Amino acid sequence: MKKSIRQNWENNRAIWLKNNLSADLIKLCQRNDIEIPKMVNPDSDGNRWGNWQWHIKNRVTTVSDLLKLHPEYVGQEKALARWLESYDLSILPLNQIQPNGINKFLPHPGVISEIDPYGVQQEHALILRERDNQKYYLSTRKPGYATFLPIIGGGANRVYCPIGCAGCYRGPQTRFNEPLRNIKEDGSIENIIIPNPVDQIRWLVEEWNSNQEFKNVYDILISGGEPMMLSNSVWKLMLMELEKATNLRSFRICTGALFLGLPFRFDEEFINLLTDFRNRTGIQVKLSVHISHPENITPEAIIYARRLVSAGIELLPQCPLEAGVNFWMNDLEKTEQTLRRLDLLLATVIGVRGYKWIIDMQRRRVNEGVSILSAIEVWRRLHDCHQGESDITRPTSLALFFPHELGNLNLSFHSLWAIKMEVAKDVVKYQIPHPAGGWLNYEEPLWKEVNDDEKILEKLRNS
Ligand code: SF4
Numbered sequence: 001m002k003k004s005i006r007q008n009w010e011n012n013r014a015i016w017l018k019n020n021l022s023a024d025l026i027k028l029c030q031r032n033d034i035e036i037p038k039m040v041n042p043d044s045d046g047n048r049w050g051n052w053q054w055h056i057k058n059r060v061t062t063v064s065d066l067l068k069l070h071p072e073y074v075g076q077e078k079a080l081a082r083w084l085e086s087y088d089l090s091i092l093p094l095n096q097i098q099p100n101g102i103n104k105f106l107p108h109p110g111v112i113s114e115i116d117p118y119g120v121q122q123e124h125a126l127i128l129r130e131r132d133n134q135k136y137y138l139s140t141r142k143p144g145y146a147t148f149l150p151i152i153g154g155g156a157n158r159v160y161c162p163i164g165c166a167g168c169y170r171g172p173q174t175r176f177n178e179p180l181r182n183i184k185e186d187g188s189i190e191n192i193i194i195p196n197p198v199d200q201i202r203w204l205v206e207e208w209n210s211n212q213e214f215k216n217v218y219d220i221l222i223s224g225g226e227p228m229m230l231s232n233s234v235w236k237l238m239l240m241e242l243e244k245a246t247n248l249r250s251f252r253i254c255t256g257a258l259f260l261g262l263p264f265r266f267d268e269e270f271i272n273l274l275t276d277f278r279n280r281t282g283i284q285v286k287l288s289v290h291i292s293h294p295e296n297i298t299p300e301a302i303i304y305a306r307r308l309v310s311a312g313i314e315l316l317p318q319c320p321l322e323a324g325v326n327f328w329m330n331d332l333e334k335t336e337q338t339l340r341r342l343d344l345l346l347a348t349v350i351g352v353r354g355y356k357w358i359i360d361m362q363r364r365r366v367n368e369g370v371s372i373l374s375a376i377e378v379w380r381r382l383h384d385c386h387q388g389e390s391d392i393t394r395p396t397s398l399a400l401f402f403p404h405e406l407g408n409l410n411l412s413f414h415s416l417w418a419i420k421m422e423v424a425k426d427v428v429k430y431q432i433p434h435p436a437g438g439w440l441n442y443e444e445p446l447w448k449e450v451n452d453d454e455k456i457l458e459k460l461r462n463s
Pocket of ligand 1: 161162163164165167168169170171174224225226255256257260290
């Protein structure tokens with residue numbers, strides 16, 4: 001990818017924005033210091049920039065393109081080439097042009113992903129259907145939860161996502177093309193099949209309506225990979241199936257598309273599908289939107305986010321805390337500034353509150369993790385102490401995700417008084433009480449001057 005191609009993109013982008021950014025949105029960007037790119041060559045073709053399929057086609061997916069844009073990888077060509085034999089590199093143009101937001105998508109050769117950080121493949125959380133001696137995956141639901149979390153496979157038993165976060169929460173399936181699995185209590189593993197999305201939703205709704213165990217489930221969060229890669233016609237059929245779920249009250253889509261490079265995917269036809277569904281059924285429609293960095297709030301994302309909000313579709317922004325992306329354990333000031341601006345822009349530009357911060361689920365990354373102690377400290381500075389921020393910027397929770405039956409856990413400054421901590425040779429072990437009952441065991445790598453001394457707990461409580 002030559003520099004001229006990048007310049008060409010920037011020209012296309014500036015023209016598209018000139019034609020699509022209304023006067024009120026320009027004012028909004030200016031008031032909040034969001035840069036609007038300037039036009040250099042008015043003869044460029046601005047139309048392509050608004051076409052999400054053009055963005056998919058123009059992703060950075062090869063070593064040679066990566067090296068042209070990121071000289072920091074020069075010298076690592078062999079390691080990169082080996083890594084990319086199994087890793088699905090994908091950097092979208094809109095993410096590529098963010099000076100710092102880009103860090104989320106740059107590959108990290110040699111770093112291993114957690115197999116199942118959220119526990120979405122644990123036997124106790126799986127809803128399966130057996131047919132012709134095959135096991136089909138319908139959904140994940142942690143015991144007792146009021147939500148189904150079906151992972152949609154795009155019709156090819158593949159959990160696909162072109163957005164390409166290097167620290168993807170579903171890493172083995174999206175970035176390494178591994179199948180979805182049933183991880184059994186005894187540790188053995190069984191591969192399972194993801195049906196095509198319409199059958200999957202139909203079968204799930206049949207189970208939902210007929211099985212007493214699911215009578216308290218009123219919410220569904222359709223997840224992927226990237227569910228917005230399904231066409232509008234497939235979505236239409238899925239919504240027709242969902243409509244038959246008698247207990248359904250709230251329907252959510254978990255997506256990275258809006259803020260991570262593909263806002264254009266939320267076209268008018270799709271928004272109309274959602275609003276028609278809501279108006280016909282009385283079921284609320286929400287999007288759980290993945291966002292990591294203030295630079296993800298581009299003028300393009302603002303245009304589409306505001307359209308969704310205007311259509312009455314609630315946005316629930318989720319922010320994973322990731323080392324080198326929006327969190328630096330050795331520089332909590334920088335971390336605080338980055339996350340403070342992100343929360344502020346969500347509130348003042350998009351008009352929504354952060355939904356949750358999620359502590360990096362890829363916690364085995366020794367050099368790239370986020371300690372729960374550092375996460376609590378930043379949460380305390382930004383939100384718990386209530387200094388320098390209005391309530392409009394406060395995310396609902398600081399969540400720690402688990403493959404445990406009890407489910408996820410919310411932390412706060414006060415958790416420091418409940419946590420028990422034990423420093424071992426290379427790991428730090430915590431015991432944390434869970435409001436649903438019992439204690440959870442949580443481990444993270446030992447990081448010098450972050451969690452290498454049990455006295456740090458005491459220090460944090462009293463600082
Ligand atoms: S948007 Fe979500 S599914 Fe896609 S790569 Fe990022 S974390 Fe993974």
